[in-house]
Amino acid sequence: MITLDFSKIDGLVPAIAQDYQTGEVLMLAFMNEAAWQATLRTGKATYFSRSRQSLWEKGATSGHVQLVREIRVDCDGDTVLLKVEQLGGAACHTGHRSCFHKRVNQDALEVVGQPVFDPKEVYGQ
Secondary structure, three states: OOOOOOOOEOOEEEEEEEEOOOOOEEEEEEEOHHHHHHHHHHOEOEEEEOOOOEEEEOOOOOOOOEEEEEEEEOOOOOOEEEEEEEOOOOOOOOOOOOOOOEEEEOOEEEEOOOOOOOHHHHHOO
């Protein structure tokens, strides 16, 4: 049984999703114990949505599922690194491949890359 330390951030641990082939950081989310167990059980990245206060299987709405290829846990047992196969080409709800698509350029942010899907078409927003 793998146990993580869920005691530090109100029952949550940070979970970093990284492309298993390229190493590109796709997103940062959080897991509670139920999300952790669901991820282990299904092989699909499952997170805890802090805004909705519920479990969130990545791609359940968009189809942009994250298949877990490898899991690493940090030395303190309170952060997870998921090496994933990102289906559908995008991890970010904005349609970009990575949630980290904004680069600091002096005193401004610039968007790097183009979205791979239109969020209005996918989420109806």
